[in-house]
Amino acid sequence: MTGPGGLPLLFLDVDGPLIPFGPRAGGHPVHPGGRHPSAAAGGNPLLDRIDPALGPRLAALACEPVWATTWGEEANAVVAPRLGLPHLPVVAWPAPSEQEERDARAGLHWKTRTLAGWAAGRAFAWVDDEITERDRRWVAAHHAAPALLHPVDPSLGLTDAGLRLLDVWLRTA
Secondary structure, three states, rough: OOOOOOEEEEEEEOOOOOOOOOOOOOOOOOOOOOOOOOEEEEHOHHHHHHHOHHHHHHHOOOOOEEEEOOOOHHHHHHHHHHHHHOOOOOOOOOOHHHHHHHHHHHOOOOOOHHHHHOOOOOEEEEEOOOHHHHHHHHHHHHOOOOOEEEEOOOOOOOOOOHHHHHHHHHHHH
């Protein structure tokens, strides 16, 4: 089932969900970029942590993926090719405001209001490593359509279990 506007949106953060970072026993798996820029070519050394196998799995989800990251258009130039994804829409973040400062003091993530607004009444899932219960409560109170806020452990990134959860939720949203 789909809501107004078609398929549910999938807001994707990059750092944490797609590029794992932070302490991890045994270190992080490395997936050299092949024809794409890598640490050896002077690129971001963390890009080799992007698992290219995530791309087909993300592409198979019943959703419209959208970059929700400070990488902006760079996600299309650098991350999407490593995942084999097409050019995706990118959320444009507003300039910092007094409202954002009030939200931060109240424990609301700075992306939350913007993503709910961007969804404009459509169902959405949001994958990020900084989602809290406060964000979930705010979205439940201010966004009438279904929403799944899926926090990711940044040391693990988006896992098989997380992808299965997204798949089930997106098919029923």
